[in-house]
Amino acid sequence: MILTDLSATWDGDLALSATGDLELVEPGTGKAYQRLIRTLFTNPDAMELHPDFGAGIGSWEGQTFGPSQAQALQSLVYQNVLGDPDITDPEVSIDIVNPSLVSVTVSYLDAVTGQPSTFSFGVGA
Numbered sequence: 001m002i003l004t005d006l007s008a009t010w011d012g013d014l015a016l017s018a019t020g021d022l023e024l025v026e027p028g029t030g031k032a033y034q035r036l037i038r039t040l041f042t043n044p045d046a047m048e049l050h051p052d053f054g055a056g057i058g059s060w061e062g063q064t065f066g067p068s069q070a071q072a073l074q075s076l077v078y079q080n081v082l083g084d085p086d087i088t089d090p091e092v093s094i095d096i097v098n099p100s101l102v103s104v105t106v107s108y109l110d111a112v113t114g115q116p117s118t119f120s121f122g123v124g125a
Contacts, residue, residue: 032086032110036119039080055080060123065102070094073123077104086111100124 017023042054055076063069074094081090090108097103101124110117 032084032108032112033117033119035084035086036081036106039084040077057121057123062100063124064099065096065124066099067096070096070102073102073104077106081106081108097122097124 039053040055040057043056043058044054045051047053057077060073065073071094074092078090078092081087081092087108088111090106093105093107095103095105101122103120103122105118105120107116107118109115
């Protein structure tokens with residue numbers, strides 16, 4: 001897939017290097033990070049040829065979060081992270097900031113570089 005090799009920002013634009021060329025994604029951690037974002041924030045059924053791809057984190061906006069909702073979100077994120085071949089030993093933690101906002105942290109080892117990485121984002125309000 002071409003997006004695995006070219007650096008693309010979340011808003012869909014390809015990244016440019018200082019010389020104006022298309023920028024390649026960093027080997028290892030950069031690829032895993034971009035795939036993680038794409039997997040978690042793509043809605044299921046958004047990709048016609050891969051209807052099962054994507055966790056659809058955006059659909060959790062506006063939810064009221066209690067322990068059971070936080071556990072369901074943690075499980076959803078974890079299951080989607082497990083499918084990435086460049087991510088090993090993933091850990092997903094969810095902190096309820098208030099009933100309308102949770103903080104999600106994904107910690108993992110990059111399988112290519114062996115380097116630990118962390119990705120955090122908020123869901124809600």
